[in-house]
Amino acid sequence: MKTLAFFLDTFEEGSAAQQVLDRLLFGWPEKGSIASAPWDHIRVPQQALNPAMEKRLQASSKLQLSKDAKEATQGIDAWIIAPGRPESWKTHLAEDWYECLSNSPARGWVIGIPPLSWCQGEASISPSFQAGTPMPYTWRLPEVDIPWQCPLSEMMLLVRGAYPEAETHGIDALLGLTSHRQGGESGIQHIRLLRGDAVWKGAREGLFSWDLFKAAVSRTHSKQGDATVDGRTQDIVGLGMVPDLARDTRAWIIQHVDGLQSVLLTVDGILQDETFAAKSKDGRLYSAQIYQPPKPNDHRYSRLTTAITQYLEHGKSTMPLERHLLWGELLECMDAMMSEDILVQAWDRKRMPFGVNRSPWSPEGIASKP
Secondary structure, three states: OOEEEEEOOOOOOOOHHHHHHHHHHHOEEEOOEEEOOOOOEEEEEHHHOOHHHHHHHHHOOOEEEEOOHHHHOOOOOEEEEOOOOHHHHHOHHHHHHHHHHOOOOOEEEEEOOOOHHHOOHHHOOOOOEEEEOOOOOOOEEOOOOOOOOOOEEEEEEEEOOOOOHHHHHHHHHHHHHHOOOOOOEOOEEEEEEEEOHHHHHHHHOOOOOHHHHHHHHOOOOOOOOOHHHHOOOOOOOOOOOHHHHOOOOEEEEEEEOOOOEEEEEEOOOOOOOEEEEEEEOOOOEEEEEEOOOOOOOOOHHHHHHHHHHHHHHHOOOOOOHHHHHHHHHHHHHHHHHHHOOOOEEEEEOOOOOOOOOOOOEOOOOOOOOO
16 A cells, blocks of 8 residues: 655645645546555544545545654655745744654655755755656647757746746746756856846947847747737837836846756736747757646646656656755745845855855756757
8 A cells, every 4th residue: 555645734736745635535637537646544634624625535535644754754755845835944844844753755846846954965855756847748839949059148937926936937847948058057157137127228338138038938828918908919028018008027037057058937917928039059940838737737737746756756856966955055045135135136156155166967857859
């Protein structure tokens, strides 16, 4: 009898915890059929009990309640952590999760990114865990990927949402797109943050590529502006409407050690899609929409659940631990920069305790090698 421990602090309809747990209990669509989870029992903590969880307990005999994290981890074959919000990692519950899992031989998955202390050195919770959001796994429209060992020169990812959720998901997607470039990922040299009107001033000054921005915008299905009123076709970039449409814009301009420039740009008020565009050193462009399926089903979590079960059951890795470290370290740096509340900031590697002069690495499972 196989057992999975599923840790969460709150259970709310529409949350990542609800989306993944329901699929593990009741199945999910995969390649034209319905996939099912390989675990006979799924344990959740007592503190997650609410009316929504009670419905699942009544509907599935797989689901079991545990009084605490220690009981939940006894004799488990795998574990998942799905925190409800970033501050969940600062609670006593997260301390309990760490204490109970730090000596567990079971494989695990964190939906999101855990604290850096969980990933580093002797304090690492386990060499056998992965972390990720749905962004690298969902469909692309069209199905475009950066070719394996492509010599990238520029990358831009357009995302929506408030800080830090947009950046958490965005960096996850960004590293999934860029890390199988020629030479792999070797670290970050410099980060610049632009906010509000400073973003568009920076674009005019050439701090990031306007052409690459236009290529990414071209993949959207949901340009804002007059199209939302009367359905007209409108070139919001060419007509100069973007700065007026934009709300709470943030642009993160990231210089990698190997010379690649990546830009993560929030586009609230401009688009209602996530898109990307990349340019290789020989001038080739790659662009697509990162598809966000409609709610309530939100089937990007179907693909994430497939990736989670493949790893927990078979050990099929998607990204090395170095990638989780860089993701977490970038977010810590972003936290510090956002806390200073300055419209234009630039940090070089002397202020960043991470990501520099590491051994290059590439993903093992996301990209398809030739």
